[in-house]
Amino acid sequence: MKKFVTVLMALVIMASFALTGCASTATPTAAPATEAAAPATEAPAATEAAPTTLYKVGILAPAVTHGWVAAVAYNAEARCKELSDQIEYKLYTSSNAEEMTTQLDDLLTWGAQAIVAFPQWEGMEVPIQAAIDKGVTVVNFDIEINATGVYRVSGDNKDMGIQGAKYIVDKIGKTGTVVMLEVPTSGSVSELRKAGFVETMADIAPDMNILTYATKFTREDGLKDFADILTKNPQIDAVYSMDDETSIGVLQAIKEANRTDIKVVTGGGGMQEYFKMMPENQNIWIESALYSPAMVKDAVDMALSILKGEKVDPVKIIPTTLVDRDNYTEYLDANSPY
Known part of the structure; x- marks a missing residue:
């Protein structure tokens, strides 16, 4: 009997050790499961602590009158899409100041915090000033208007005129007859390009x-217009045109009139079609003052920076680059919409 009891006690002790061993091995496997679950409970709190803010940005552009204007709207919208994780946008195009004013009011009703505007017509000063007075950030693209607190991104319009004058004098000398094609309906764009051209000519070629x-x-x-100008002027040495589209029409008029007296036709904008015309006629120096519509992306970026509270200069001027048959291949871009 004693032997039986002794054996029974030994079995009980062995069973106790076996159970203790199972409990100790289960603990380490449970610990990683607890640690892996911890981040899952913390993630929602982190997401709630850092909500995404989308700023409301409106774009006001002219209706398409030629390729350059179309490219402005294209590039503005392209940049807004690239910034879709930071901004919500609406884009309007208009045919006159009254229509653009109505669209500006629509953007204010929508709750726009910033507006990138390309106001090509006179009369936009008052509605833009009213928007600024309501606390809306307004960044004008290209056009300079009389409004307090407006920001602006532009090419150097006056320098385009300066460089155009220097280019013509370099090609034909300090005397001759030059036709200057101004565009009064374009406001400060034409005024500044004209001023740069006229002032520089008076300085370097007064005759x-x-x-x-x-x-x-x-x-x-x-x-x-240039076909009519050709009939009135039997001798023209150069043409100071402010825009590539205008210049394409000028070159067609020259060709149709079989004129060989004109040695220079300038332009402005940076149009791919115009670039490709530069080497075709070796008798005429065809030039473009690069004024890329892609600059409007800088205006969208400026608006976003201001909304974020970053410090920016109120005016950003992008320098002038001249393109002619000597360097046009450097500026060819098969993906350009202009």
């Missing part, structure tokens, strides 16, 4: 004969 005519930034107007 140059400058004939001034009004036209528009379209090839159709360039063709029509």
Whole structure:
């Protein structure tokens, strides 16, 4: 009997050790499960602590009158899409100041915090000033207007005129007859380019004969108006045109009239089609003052920086680059919409 009891006690002790061993091995496997679950409970709190803020940005652009204007709207929208994780946007195009004013009011009703505007017409000063007075950030692209507190991104319009004058003098000398094609309907763009051209000519070639005519930034107007100019002027040495589209019309008029006296035609904007024309006629120096529509992306970036509270300069001027048959291949871009 004692032997039986002793054996029974030994079995009980062994069972106790076995149970203790199972409990100790289960603990380490449970610990990693607890540690892995911890981040899952913390993640929602982190997400709630850092909500995404989308700023409301409105874009006001002119209706398409030629490729350059179309490219402005294209590039503005492209940049807004690239910034879709930071901004919500609405884009409007308009045909006149009244329509753009109505669209500006729509953007204010929508709750726009910033507006990138390309106001090509006179009369936009008052509605833009009203928007600024309501606390809305306004960044003008290209156009300079009389409004307090407006920001602006632009090419150097006056320098385009300065460089155009220097280019013509370099090619034809300090005397001759130059036709200057101004575009009064474009506001400060034409005024600044004209001022740069006229002032520089007066300084470096005071004996140059400058004939001034009004036209528009379209090839159709360039063709029509310059065909008439050619009939009135039997001798023209150079043409100071402010826009590539206008210049394409000018070149067509020259070709159709079989004129061989004109040695220089300038332009402005940076149009791919115009670039490709530069080497085709070795008798005429075809030049463009690069004024890329992609600059509007800088205006969108400026608006976003201001909304974020970052410090920016109120005016950003992008320098002028001249393109002609000597360097045009450097600026060819098959993906450009202009």
